């Protein structure tokens with residue numbers, strides 16, 4: 001930590017150059033200062049900055065008002081900021097647990113599995129899972145291979161298939177049961193996913209099932 005930071009060495013890679021455990025005020029690399037002023041989230045986890053006048057420290061992405069440069073201190077970890085007697089910002093919660101992507105997405109998936117028959121939007125999911133819609137969309141896709149909306153559609157179509165075969169409910173009602181109250185939209189989505197309309201799916205596969213049952217009886 002005695003080594004002065006060379007701003008040149010930090011270029012191109014946010015993670016690479018920030019090796020010092022505490023970054024002394026005298027040698028604030030422009031890169032860190034810029035990141036803090038611009039609320040650059042790609043630096044979150046790389047460093048924290050504290051404001052001497054308020055005694056509070058933040059993540060780089062914190063939307064709080066930018067401090068004066070002479071009042072700022074940089075830390076490599078939240079623990080170091082805490083031991084220097086700074087308090088975590090209530091807004092960006094720099095000591096808050098950050099869920100690894102997999103756990104985060106598992107929690108969102110669980111929520112969808114429980115509630116996909118209700119109206120669900122990406123904004124709503126982002127709200128309950130404490131992320132931005134954009135970030136959730138991207139991370140979900142990265143972890144599960146499909147977007148949250150595609151996943152919801154899959155769940156709805158799967159349930160619709162079951163209901164079509166297990167009940168005599170009209171197609172519109174089944175649409176509503178699986179969370180899609182707009183019947184034409186339900187039919188379009190179902191066809192897109194299965195290659196058949198709900199009515200044709202029901203006919204095709206319940207006939208199949210009936211035949212199988214009858215054969216079963218005969219044998």
Ligand SMILES: [Zn+2]
Pocket residue numbers: 057058059062063064089090091092093
């Ligand atoms: Zn903050």
